[in-house]
Amino acid sequence: MxxxxxxxxxxxxxxxxxxxxxxxxxxxxxxxxxxxxxxxxxxxxxxxxxxxxxxxxxxxxxxxxxxxxxxxxxxxxxxxxxxxxxxxxxxxxxxxxxxxxxxxxxxxxxxxxxxxxxxxxxxxxxFLTHSQHAYVCEQVVQGVIGELRTLTAEFAFPAKSADDMRYNPDTGGGALTDIGVYPIRTALMYLGSDIEVIGSWLHVDAARQVDVGGAALLGAPDGVTAHLTFGMEHAYRSQYALWGSSGRISVRWAYTPPPTHSAVIRIERQSHVEEVTLPPEDQFANVVRAFIARVRCGVPSGLEGESLLIQADLVDRVRARALIRPAR
CATH class of the missing domain: 3.40.50.720 (NAD(P)-binding Rossmann-like Domain)
Structure with missing residues (x-):
């Protein structure tokens, strides 16, 4: 039917x-x-x-x-x-x-x-619905890079026009709220929900009273760390890498791949470097399908419920721990 x-x-x-x-x-x-x-x-x-x-x-x-x-x-x-x-x-x-x-x-x-x-x-x-991340998770679980030691995640782009909503503290909320959430969610994906905020830094535009960039250092109970960088005052970058005891795996276009993009996953080990190319897919279409499946059948997607609250709490803690410095 x-x-x-x-x-x-x-x-x-x-x-x-x-x-x-x-x-x-x-x-x-x-x-x-x-x-x-x-x-x-x-x-x-x-x-x-x-x-x-x-x-x-x-x-x-x-x-x-x-x-x-x-x-x-x-x-x-x-x-x-x-x-x-x-x-x-x-x-x-x-x-x-x-x-x-x-x-x-x-x-x-x-x-x-x-x-x-x-x-x-x-x-x-x-980005959570794109299959490249499930592929990377599977490689990590299978021990392709050994035991995970650290994660780096970076998402930033050049300054926008002066009237962009991200510069309006009454509506946009700044870089952490709009951009920093991507590397923060990446840390949750690989380090788990029990993460400590070791320290964070926000660059604030004094005239606009919004943060335009920042960084955070997070740690998991098992000693794995995550170094996150984000902002809207940089050359474009959208990637993350996982460094393990015997290798490294990286995603080159992690957060905003167009639907025609074939994701390339780079796996580096002591005597071998491999690049795996995945088929193109539209992550916005994936979100639509996930929404329909949730409405009609209650199918979970990771875009709802407890995962949202864990993410929001971590963003709050990154902001609360931040050292504030005027942006140049």
Whole structure:
């Protein structure tokens, strides 16, 4: 029996929605985009002309619609919690861009609300759905690099235009909230959830009052360490590496590979270097499939529940331990 398409409304006309998520949504045969909302009616019309659905002026009006089963929320980070809560209280399943909320307390309240109302709440941490990471995890478990000793993870890109939301402390939240979460989640993936924040550093733009870069040193109970670097004042870099007792394995384009990219995994050992090329895949399409499977069948994906709260707590602890220095 073929299920009816999941009717999804979009709250906000962000660039990530236009470039990646909306194309993935409309390409999926199990999804129907029924409405796209913006505070600017003209912008909503522009998006619906390309992706379909009805243009809606105002987020509240979209939540009132009976032809919306679920919503996708690509708003600036510090607006997520408010509109996720409103959507859940309106009886809608929610797929939100990351981070779910600005802090662990707010994230926990949202997860509890979704569970109480038997609704799906997923964070679109798309890189977690890419098969290259499952491949690396399998190699580590099989002992290809021996016992894991340390992890390095780096995600950063050059400065954006002055009006970019990441520079607005009232909506964007800065580099740690929007960018640092990628290497932080990578550390959780390989070191486990019982991680100590040994130290952290944030570069703060004094004029804008937001962090534009930073680093953190984490440690697991077994002595494995993680050195994380992130920011929006660097040349582009998106990779991580695991260094073990007998080898090293690295992912060259870890966080934002385009759907046409064939992932290359480099494995280095004492007398042998190997590069494994994996087939291309669209991690945004993977998120859409994970969301549908969760809504319809309750299939876990790692994008929901306890994993979100562990991540949010670690971000809070990195921020709390940070030495603050003005950015140059």
């Amino acid at each position: 073929n299920a009816k398409p999941l009717k999804i409304g979009v709250i906000g006309c962000a660039g990530i929605a236009e470039r990646r998520m909306l194309p993935a949504l409309v390409a999926d045969p199990d999804v129907e985009v029924t409405a796209i909302a913006s505070r600017d009616g003209a912008k909503a019309r522009q998006f619906t002309q390309r992706f379909g659905g009805d243009p809606v002026a105002g987020y509240d009006r979209l939540l009132e619609r009976s032809d919306v089963d679920a919503v996708y929320v690509p708003l600036p980070p510090l607006l997520h919690a408010e509109w996720i809560e409103r959507a859940l209280r309106a009886g809608k399943h929610v797929l939100s861009e990351k981070p779910l909320a600005a802090n662990g307390k707010d994230a926990a309240e949202l997860v509890a609300l979704a569970e109480d109302r038997n609704l799906t709440l997923l964070e679109s941490f798309m």
